[in-house]
Amino acid sequence: MSPKGIANSLLFRIIVAIILGIAFSFFVPEWFGRIFATFNGLFSNFLGFFIPVLIFALVTPAIAGMGRGAGKWLGITVAISYGSTIVSGLIAYGLALAIYPILLKGQEINTNVHDVDEGALQPFFQVEMPAPFEVMSGLLLAFCIGVGMTAVKSANLFKVAHELEKVVIKVIWGFVVPLLPVFIFGMFLSLGMNGNLAVVLSAFAKVLVLAVVMTLVYLLLQYLVAGAVAGRNPFTALKNMAPAYFTALGTSSSAATIPVTLRCALKNGISKPVAGFVIPLCATIHLSGSMMKLTLYAFAIIYMTGMDISTGHAIGFLLLLAIMMVAAPGVPGGAVMVAVGLLQSNLGFDEGMVALMIAAYIAIDSVGTAANVTGDGAIALAMDKYARKHVAELKNPEDLKEIEETEDFEVEEIVDK
Template sequence: MASRIFSSLLFRIVVAIVLGILCGFFFPEWLARVFVTFNGLFSNFLGFFVPVLIFALITPAIAGLGRGAGKWLGVTAGIAYGSTIVSGALAWALASVVYPTLLAGHSLVTNVDDPDAGGLSAYFEVEMPAPFPVMAGLLLAFVVGLGMTAVKSNTMFHFFSEFEQVVMKAVTVFVIPLLPIFIFGTFLNLGMNDNLGSTLSAFGRVLILAVVMTMVLVLLQYIVAGAVAGRNPFVALKNMLPAYFTALGTSSSAATIPVTYESTLKNDVDENVAGFVVPLCATIHLSGSMMKITLYALAVVFMADLPISAGHILGFILLLGIMMVAAPGVPGGAIMAAVSLLQANLGFDDSMISLMIAAYILIDSFGTAANVTGDGAIALVVNRFAAGSIEGHELKKSKELDDAPAA
């Protein structure tokens, strides 16, 4: 048990933050510049790699959904996406109301790496241009994924499934292990540039707000689902608590599927509906993750006084709801999928991205818990409409088709 805790990404992120803060008090400038150099190189690599990641993961995901195409697949995917977007809209509305008070007096210096502004400079830089822009990768993924479905190309589907595995291997053995060093360098640089106190104070408040709001979000989902399904929302939510607390411990929607399934059955959801909705929503329903990322991103926008329009924020939320479908099945996957949008739509720099990653992973499990618990609410809604209009074997067939790409 202890070894699993020490080897977890969360533990390493916490250690990186603490060490970055402490080392900022005594590190010589020449040594700090080593980590500034690493951060610049790693950030450039992310700029190159993230569009490839999005294309590699979304393409087979779109093709897989197309292969399982059916009325209830479309209905469930639509509800899940709508729930995720509503979560982002709620976070946006809340931030607009409370941040002027909650974050009053806090600022975020965005040029900590600028020597002209008293920051630390890297020893050298290496440009790593992306093979294509993020939006081009997203559009190409949709075109290729839908095209594979239309022509029923098994060869291309197998190719992209293996390509996805290759890219995921790079994420798990290279990107994720280096994240703690990236975050260490960010907090070290913030400390040496006297910008740490205000940043930690402000983000601490946003962290607490995000945790509370993920819980409020789940409650709202069950109030709506209970009204639609004619069930007591509080009893239904109580039945889903095992799934919520399991997700808190695992930080993985996939690992929680068996518990989510059993908890959903306790709410009198048909077993075929539960067997179809729960695995599907574990991949496409990310309302809790959306809540956290949007709250964090808008906190950075507010503190850094970035000139971001309402159109930019709306576009960010709508696209994030799609990109997170392809989030890697690893802790922090959703924020990795969001990196390119944070840069392209909101104009975030390297330090802002690093802060977002650290803050997200610190309470990653609360977002995951909200995601999987919300899956039970979606199952209640689908069960309400599916029970009287389609037979169970049709749902089972759709589930088998949906699961096929992962085999």
Template structure:
């Protein structure tokens, strides 16, 4: 299975879960329900650690560097991420009542807790701290490391991040397909799987359309700033887009993104600085996916979908995803704490979010890295005299 990519494994897990839920006896399904219970508790334990490990060293590393270049690049990246989230909210709030209304109102997803099977036993794994405490601690440590000259704590936090990345890549990600298998087996047994799969398909199409729309917006604005043809620049960045589709990693795509950014006219010193930084902090495609998927899950569960609540989520998301692209599915892992505390997601909803997100992870990454070229071009023009 290690030779099979994560997306194929998730697809296989979903199909197996549907088959098991449809044809196997309840006692057999309860085995996977029990595994889900244990995995879900371990994930709850890991979420505060993931937040600290990603955010604290990420802010600390960003805090050093090239002064105005750093501030301008980070500011444009954050602005792009926020605009992407708001775009996703507008599209989802406008289209979900039409796209998902009949599906959800059919009643197939009503009261899922009453139809799912109970685990054989429960294993409590308390988190070392609450999610909000982890967020505040991460911001405090990150800003403190950025302010002081010493590197001792920063090196410790970088090592801690490496450990958590190993936990994600060696434990959470390998077990995630099994977790999703159990979720879908339980939902199939409870008669909810048809609703979920219909929602998956519709949300996936909307997300891809929003990715393309966001790229057009980014390059139109960047082209207007630099007086370049936006579509010619976008065409020049397509090799980076298709490379990211294959690698599913912003970091792995940096050499191609860097070369293409220079090809579209970004000065070498600007490209060399901005592209590696943007690979870490610019996540417009991932934000579109997370906001769209979160709103779909909330819509299915009849949770509040106010603009104020989603805007708070978007604003925090732009910060908490810093340094997340370094691990597979890192963006959704970094967002789990916010989904829990700000949007009220339970274990099943978090599992659905991970399945939805990872199903299109490569497209979100491709949108992220392609947009990096637009921001690098804007930074180049705005610092032309530097």
């Protein structure tokens, strides 16, 4: 990436915002902090208003699009992908319960920006921004309409849903993303003025290392299972997927990495129609690496703020989060952006906790993406075992004939289809 490209990246701007927020917290006066407390309050209220709309606009066409696939093979692939994402979250949750009392012992944070001194860092004013509907209402409505569009095959409604999706993504790119660094700056400024800075940086460094290690461990587990199912050497298969992993590290995008992921899948001996069906689909619905990171960071914040979340409540959160994340590939910042509403409504996160989640997640966004796309190869490997005798079900017969008759196979042709 060029220096200009690096400077324009969201990750770079957030890192700069964190550094400046930390530095400014040591010497700025109270009135300066109150300005950003006011901004953070307004921006947080806007997110509360906008997130349910975002979830509805992005999840609806994602569910409807999945329903236009190839019958039972679509169902099997979706089930495996969803199961893999859920298992990743459960492993991360179990690890958090077991290791955080040791890893994060004695580390507590207070994200309430009003608790420095009496009257300090109070926002100058607040504006209430009620959401048009609740997060769960948006998710249920998206599911019902998405499935309904599949059943009635409404091309017009599908087009409207995609137009709404484009509008919402335009708002994200044009308004939300440019203001995220300011939001993060204000959060770290308040943490420094609250005296919580050292605790947050120390704890998040530990969780970052844990998240990176666990995404790699889970990848190995995925390929051990897929290798056993397909009768392939899991270590060779994982090695062949390395180009996809490192490409995703650079792009931070599952969709942009699809051509490379397809090449790697073909190198593993996966049939062309299966790879062309499974890889693009899993780029949208399989987010085990993102789930691992989100869960580890969310429950680190829960532990350090002293919140009491029951096991049943936590599992319900993970099940819902896995559904919501089908919209993540279309959103800058990925899974954490679509998870914000659920973190607030289901786990009770306040604006400070949300800001910490966004900053922590985006700091290693590409690690989760790399784990997602590499895991897609494991699912394709397992699917290939069962689909070889039924590849005609995965493609339109004319498309399949064209693919099989093409001597010089180009993965971009599959992506276009």
